[in-house]
Amino acid sequence: MALDAQKPLLEVDGVTLQYRARDHLVTATYRVSFSIRKSDRYVILGPSGCGKSTLLKAVGGYIKPVEGSITLGDRQITRPGPDRVLVFQEFDQLLPWKTVEENVLFALTSSGRLSGNEAVDRARHYIEKVKLTKFANSYPHMLSGGMKQRVAIARGMAMEPEILLMDEPFAALDALTRGQMQEELLQLWEDTRVTLLFVTHSIAEAVRIGNRILLLTPHPGRVRAELGSTGVDA
Ligand code: ADP
Secondary structure (H helix, E strand, C coil): CHHHHHCCCEEEEEEEEEECCCCCCEEEEEEEEECCCCCCEEEEEECCCCCCCHHHHHHHHCCCEEEEEEEEEEEECCCCCCEEEEEEEHHHHHHCCCCHHHHHHHHHCCCCCCCCCHHHHHHHHHHHCCCHHHHCCCHHHHHHHHHHHHHHHHHHHHCCCCCEEEECCCCCCCCHHHHHHHHHHHHHHHCCCCEEEEECCEEEEEHHHHCCCEEEEECCCCCCEEEEEECCCC
C-alpha cells in the first residue's frame, strides 16, 4: 500500500496554545495544523520563542490546547502516555544515582511495559544500538554530554513509543558531536523506522534530520510553510 494512502498517525488540527502569565495570556502558537505519517522524520523549525517546545509538550499531553485538537491514531490526546516519549536538550534528564542500564530499565519497568528478563533484554538491545554496551554499568556523571544524550535516546526508543518527541536534543553539544549524533539518529531510524517529531531552530539540522519540515513564524507560532516529500523516503 502506498504510504500516501495511509491515514496520518498524528494530527494536530488548528491548535492554539497559551500560558497564563501573572496578568495576561501569552499565546505560544496560533491555529497550527499539521499531520505526521508513520515513520516520518517530522521537523518543526522556527526561531527561539515561536512555540516549538510548547507544541511538543502539547503532543506529549502536558499542555491542553485552548483551541483545536491533537489525535494519535484514533485517540484524542488528553494526558501523557508511554506511546509518546520526550527526549530533552538537557544533559541532566537521566537519574544520576542509576547506571546507564538501570536508567533504561527503570523507564521500562516503571511504565509497566515489561518486567524481568524481557526488560533487561530490551534495555541491553537499545544500549547496544547507541553503542554504549561498554558503559552499561557507568553512572551518568562518568559520561560525556553526547553519551548522556545517547542514553536518553536509548531510553526513549526502548519504550518503543508510537512517536518519539525530541526537543532540541543536540543543541547543547559541540558542533562535531552534534554532527555525529545527527548521523547516529539517522542510522537508528534506518534500523527502527520510529516516527520522529523533532524540534530545532537550526536550519542545517532540520534539513539533515527531516523528511518533512514545518516552518513556524516568530511569536506566536503560526504555520509559515511545510516543506518536504509527501512520502517517507526510503
Ligand atoms: P521555542 O521552543 O520555539 O523556543 P517556547 O515554546 O519555549 O518556544 O515558548 C513559546 C512562547 O511561550 C515564548 O514567548 C515563551 O516566552 C512563552 N512561554 C514558554 N513557557 C512559558 C511559561 N511557562 N509561562 C509563560 N510563558 C511561557
